[in-house]
Amino acid sequence: MARIAHLxxxxxxxxxxxxxxxxxxxxxxxxxxxxxxxxxxxxxxxxAQFRQAAAWLGRLHVAGLRTLVVPGNHDVPLYDLARRFAAPLERYKRYISHDLCPFYEDREVAILGLNTARSLTIKDGRINHDQMAMLRDRFAAVAPDKTRILVTHHPLFAMPIGKGGELSEAVGRHEDAVKAVCEAGVHLALAGHFHRTYAQAAQKMVAHSGGALVIQAGTATSTRLRNAEPQSFNWLHVRRNDEMELQVIVWDGAAFRRASHVEYAHGGEGWASRAVADAPMMGAVARG
Structure with a gap:
């Protein structure tokens, strides 16, 4: 079983x-x-902000924790237009990671991160055709029994972002990206951006989207909260490529505590969920 923290x-x-x-x-x-x-x-x-982030990553590495990271749109300068268009992720590369599309593989999982942050958009993300080819190629060489996990900052799908049912804009080249995810056999698609915890089978969100389970993380440490959802992160137990657990770890004002615990299994009709009865449901995973 692979134990993954997703912040x-x-x-x-x-x-x-x-x-x-x-x-x-x-x-x-x-x-x-x-x-x-x-x-x-x-x-x-x-x-100064990148130095703070690098110091925090350094603490994790000193503790012996392995990390896989991708940039987000806030890691591209907004007001420094010269840097935004000439070297948008130069500071990210200097302080966080040179690798914008990292890959990790062990005996149980194969994980690819893709950079969706772009200079030409303020907050929206895009995925290009070279990245789609990388997605297909990387996972084509992975053994079929391993869990294939894709990590992006922007979700590839239009997400519910409010209580009124309104949806976000999907990532640029959405249809081609979803096709690539389907062809690559992605099991889990992890993202953030909206500061909202969410989990749903891709096929319930978009037609012909394959067998991925879409999992969104909230904001782990920001004071910029949305929809009154507190700071949180996800704790995943990936048993097999058709069975996993998702626990949402929520800040309660004094400490991080488990707020929900949901089991997912993939069968003939796709991913199905079951809440674990003994979990303290302070704030359940938002799912359809």
Whole structure:
């Protein structure tokens, strides 16, 4: 079983230091096999903010925790137009990671991260055809019994973002991206961006989208909350490529605690969920 912590939208520069320390302590105590951070390390891509983010990553690495990271749109300078268009992710590469499309594989999982942040959009994301080819090629060589996981900052699908049922804009080249995910046989698609916890089978969101389970993480440490959802991150137990557990770990004002615990199994009709009865349901996973 692979144990994965999925954090997103740290927003150093608009973060709560107490919550950062609590999240770090939680990870150090549970010691996941991999920590995934799906973008928006900084609030405005400033040097001081990247240094704070790099120092936090350094704490995880000193503790012996392995990480896989991708940038988000907030990691591209917004107001520095020269840097935004000439070297949009230069600071990210200097302080966080040179690899914008990292790949990790062990005996149980294969995980590919793709950069969806772009200079020409303020908040929306895009995926290009070279990245789609990389997605197909990387996973084509993976043994069929391993769980294939895709990590992006922007979700590839239109997501529910409010209580009124309104949907977000899908990532650029959405239809081609979904086709590539389907052809690559992706089992789990992890993302962030909207500061909202959400999980749903892709085929219930978009027709002909394959067998992926879409999992969104909320913001782990930012003070920029949306929809009154508190800071949180996801704790995944991936048993096989057709069976996993999702626990949402939520900040309650004093500590991180488990808020929901849902089991997912993939059968003939796709992914189905079952809430674990003994979980304290302070704030269940939003799912359709």
């Amino acid at each position: 997103s939208d740290m927003h150093f520069g608009a973060h709560d230091r107490r919550i950062v320390d609590a999240a770090t302590a939680w990870l150090e105590e549970r010691r996941p096999d991999l920590v995934i951070i799906s973008g928006d390390f900084t609030q405005r891509a400033r040097v």
